[in-house]
C-alpha cells in the first residue's frame with residue numbers, strides 16, 4: 297500500500313491532488329494509494345478563498361481568466377482532464393469578477409470532482425486539521441496533525457500558500473508606539489483576517505500601500521461600513537457616506553493605485569510571444585521592455601493601422617535589430633508612429649509621479665482624479681488595445697520566469713500593470729476621492745512617529761507639508777519569510793535545520809522540488825510547491841485557460857515525482 301500527504305488544500309493543493317489521481321494509473325497501476333489532504337480550511341478553497349468572508353471581497357481576476365482544470369494547451373506528461381473555467385461553470389459574463397465566496401464554491405467543486413473521479417484504487421482522505429510536524433521513518437514520513445492523529449506516508453508535499461508571519465521589527469516598534477500613545481495600528485495581513493473595528497470612524501487613517509490589499513481594506517472600511525455608490529447618467533459613481541467610514545490617506549512607493557483590469561478582449565490574433573525574452577542570463581530590464589514594446593506595437597500596427605506610417609514587416613525587421621532605449625529605436629518609433637500619444641512611454645507608465653512635485657495636497661488630488669479617470673477610460677476603450685497586448689507580453693515573460701529566481705523589480709511591474717483591481721473598484725476609488733474619503737499622499741511616503749504630539753506624521757516626495765493621524769494601517773500582505781513564519785510545521789522544520797530560506801522563500805531543488813535542508817541536502821520524501829516556495833511563482837495567481845499555464849505543468853511534474861516515491865510505484869517499476 298502507498299500513501300501521500302498533501303499539506304494545504306487551496307488551489308495548488310487541489311491541482312496537485314487532481315494531478316496525482318490523473319497520473320496514478322500509469323505510475324502505481326492498480327495497487328492501493330491513499331492521498332491524505334490536510335487543511336483546517338474547506339478543501340478546494342483553502343484559506344484565501346474560504347466561504348466565510350464578506351461577499352464584498354472579490355477576485356481580482358475575471359471569471360474567464362480563472363481555471364483549475366487542465367486543457368489541450370497544457371504540455372505535460374500526465375493525461376489532460378478538461379473541465380470548466382470559472383466563467384463556464386457559473387455561466388456568467390467572461391468579464392465578471394466573482395465575490396470570493398462564489399469562487400470558493402467553484403474550487404470546492406473541483407476538489408470534490410477530483411475525489412469522485414479518482415481511480416478505484418485511489419482513496420482521498422480530507423483532514424480538517426493543521427499539520428504540526430513531520431519526522432523521518434525508516435521508509436517514509438510520520439506526520440503529526442492538530443486533531444491528534446498521526447499519518448504514515450511514503451512522501452509529502454507542502455502546498456501551504458501564503459502564511460502568517462511574526463511581526464517585523466518595524467511592526468513591533470509601531471505597535472509599541474501605538475500602545476504607548478493609545479493609537480490604532482494594523483500590521484500587514486489579509487483584509488478578511490484583520491480586526492478593522494480598531495480603525496476609528498470620521499478620523500484620518502494613514503494607509504501604507506495602494507495595491508490590492510489596499511483595495512480590499514478600502515472596500516471593507518467604506519461599503520463594509522454602510523456607505524453606498526450611486527451611478528450617474530454618464531456611468532460615473534458618487535459615494536454616499538454612512539458616517540462610519542474613516543478618512544483614508546493613502547501613500548505608496550509609486551503613489552498611484554495599480555492599473556485597473558481591461559474591460560474588453562483582443563479582437564485580432566495576438567503576437568507570438570515572447571519573441572526576445574529568454575530565461576538566459578542576459579540583462580533583464582531592457583529585454584522585458586523590448587518584449588512589451590513589441591507586443592504593444594504589433595497590436596497597434598495590426599488593429600489600428602491608420603495610426604502607423606510604416607509597413608509592419610519593415611517596422612518589425614528594424615525593431616528586431618535595434619537595441620531597446622537606443623537612438624535607432626527612438627528614431628524608428630518616431631517615424632513609424634506619428635502621434636506622441638500612440639507611442640509606448642514605459643518609464644512614464646512605470647513611475648507616473650517621478651519628477652512631479654505639486655504646490656499643495658489639493659493640486660496632487662486634482663492630478664490623481666485625472667490620472668484615475670484616464671486609466672478607467674483607456675482600460676475600457678478598445679482603441680487602446682495596444683495596452684492589453686502589452687499585458688499579454690508581460691504574461692509571456694511571467695511564464696518564462698515562473699521557475700527563475702524571483703526578481704522583485706519584474707514582480708512589482710507585473711503586479712502594477714497586469715494584476716490590478718476590477719475597473720469597478722477603481723471607479724469606486726475615484727468616487728471616494730471626490731467625496732474626500734480618500735486623499736492621496738503621493739510617492740515614497742515617509743511615516744514618522746511624533747512622540748510629543750502622540751501621532752504619526754506622513755510626508756512624501758510629491759507634496760510639501762504633512763498629514764497627522766492617530767491610526768496607521770500597513771495596507772499590504774506580509775512579504776514571504778520562512779524564518780518568521782508562524783506555521784507550526786515550517787517553524788519546526790526550520791528550527792531543526794530541515795528546511796532553509798532563500799530570499800524569504802522556502803528553498804527547494806529544481807526541477808524536482810525536493811525540500812532543501814540547511815546543509816543543502818535534498819530530502820527524498822519531502823516536496824514543496826506554492827507562492828512562498830522557490831520556483832513556485834506559477835502558483836501565485838490563478839491559471840488561465842488555454843495558455844499552457846505553469847501551475848499545471850509544475851503540478852503534473854511534481855505529482856509524478858511524488859508518485860515515483862511510493863511503494864506502489866517502486867513495485868511496479870521492479871516488476
Ligand SMILES: Cc1cc2nc3c(=O)[nH]c(=O)nc-3n(C[C@H](O)[C@H](O)[C@H](O)COP(=O)(O)OP(=O)(O)OC[C@H]3O[C@@H](n4cnc5c(N)ncnc54)[C@H](O)[C@@H]3O)c2cc1C
Pocket residue numbers: 303304305306307308309334335336337341342343344345354355356357425426427428455456457458486487773783784785825826827835836837838839
Ligand atoms: C487576499 C488574496 C487575494 C488574492 N486574489 C487573487 C486573485 O484575484 N486572482 C489571482 O489569480 N490570485 C489571487 N491571489 C493569489 C493567490 O495566491 C492564489 O490565487 C492562490 O490562492 C494560491 O493558492 P495556494 O493553494 O498555493 O495557496 P493558498 O490559497 O494560500 O492555500 C494554501 C492552503 O494551505 C493551508 N495550510 C497552510 N499551512 C498549513 C498547515 N501547516 N497544515 C494544513 N494546512 C495548511 C492553508 O490553510 C491554505 O488553505 C490572492 C491572494 C491573496 C492572499
